[in-house]
Amino acid sequence: MPELPEVEVVRAGLAPAVTGAVVSAVEVLEPRSLKRHDAASGDFETLLTGARIDAAVRRGKFLWLPLSGDERRDGRAVVGHLGMSGQMLLRTPDHPGDDAHARVRLHLEHAEHGELRVDFVDQRIFGSLAIDRLVPTSDGEIGGFSDGVTGEWARLVPSQVAHIARDPLDPAFSERAFFAALAKRGTAIKRVLLDQGVVSGIGNIYADESLWAVRLHGEQPASSLSSRRARELLGAVREVLGKALAEGGTSFDAQYVNVNGASGYFEHSLNAYGRAGKPCPRCGTPMVREAFMNRGSHFCPRCQRRR
Numbered sequence: 001m002p003e004l005p006e007v008e009v010v011r012a013g014l015a016p017a018v019t020g021a022v023v024s025a026v027e028v029l030e031p032r033s034l035k036r037h038d039a040a041s042g043d044f045e046t047l048l049t050g051a052r053i054d055a056a057v058r059r060g061k062f063l064w065l066p067l068s069g070d071e072r073r074d075g076r077a078v079v080g081h082l083g084m085s086g087q088m089l090l091r092t093p094d095h096p097g098d099d100a101h102a103r104v105r106l107h108l109e110h111a112e113h114g115e116l117r118v119d120f121v122d123q124r125i126f127g128s129l130a131i132d133r134l135v136p137t138s139d140g141e142i143g144g145f146s147d148g149v150t151g152e153w154a155r156l157v158p159s160q161v162a163h164i165a166r167d168p169l170d171p172a173f174s175e176r177a178f179f180a181a182l183a184k185r186g187t188a189i190k191r192v193l194l195d196q197g198v199v200s201g202i203g204n205i206y207a208d209e210s211l212w213a214v215r216l217h218g219e220q221p222a223s224s225l226s227s228r229r230a231r232e233l234l235g236a237v238r239e240v241l242g243k244a245l246a247e248g249g250t251s252f253d254a255q256y257v258n259v260n261g262a263s264g265y266f267e268h269s270l271n272a273y274g275r276a277g278k279p280c281p282r283c284g285t286p287m288v289r290e291a292f293m294n295r296g297s298h299f300c301p302r303c304q305r306r307r
Contacts, residue, residue, distance in 0.1 A: 004201030005244035015056040025107040033103035037130035059144035060200025066153035086127025091117040132158040141172035167201035190218030212272035217306040
């Protein structure tokens with residue numbers, strides 16, 4: 001499943017191509033991919049056709065493209081969630097349109113880049129696109145990552161994303177609030193790391209990697225962590241996410257690719273996730289996998305003993 005580094009790679013690839021572009025046409029090939037669009041707010045194709053895209057923004061694993069052009073579009077954005085298999089691929093106008101998993105196509109006119117196309121491709125149809133209203137951020141800070149591009153939308157966030165906490169790489173991320181949340185929760189630390197109301201974008205893979213890095217068992221109660229250990233964990237999360245971002249994200253199959261169709265490479269650097277039965281890179285003890293929330297937790301039984 002695409003996680004924060006994967007989605008940030010997609011956002012960064014889209015940004016220069018879509019910022020300032022005008023949507024010349026929209027093709028909805030699969031209505032189910034608009035399941036999170038509120039039809040009462042207007043027809044998706046009608047609202048989007050003719051709109052100007054002002055930026056590409058991300059919070060956690062959500063992407064959005066702020067719109068402008070007239071009163072129907074001002075204060076709104078196209079919100080995208082990649083789900084399990086979603087991709088947003090940049091295409092030239094003459095690229096073959098025979099992709100069986102293409103669900104929505106946006107045809108763009110850009111003053112510098114000319115004609116472009118963005119294909120929303122989603123094999124399993126768990127992802128979605130929607131046009132949503134923008135609301136003020138709860139802390140008054142910028143809504144998310146946007147390459148420093150600013151506008152009236154900068155301190156706004158789509159209503160569908162407003163409940164999602166900031167991620168650890170966000171400049172407006174509150175360490176104080178994060179540490180306070182850990183101190184109040186007696187639940188397993190891994191569950192807290194995956195709680196989108198506390199911190200966004202970490203996901204199962206990077207939670208396992210971060211916990212391994214600081215020798216913490218995923219079932220260790222969050223409230224049992226000392227201030228020093230909590231800071232070590234946050235530092236490890238940021239380091240793991242930053243490294244994955246630099247390497248293009250994690251790719252285990254062909255379903256995650258960036259806007260140019262290239263897969264990520266961080267899978268070659270994993271220390272814990274997917275390594276059940278293999279020696280721990282630190283102590284050599286065979287790694288184990290245990291069931292966790294319909295997924296799996298991977299850890300070293302020697303290095304990561306529950307205290």
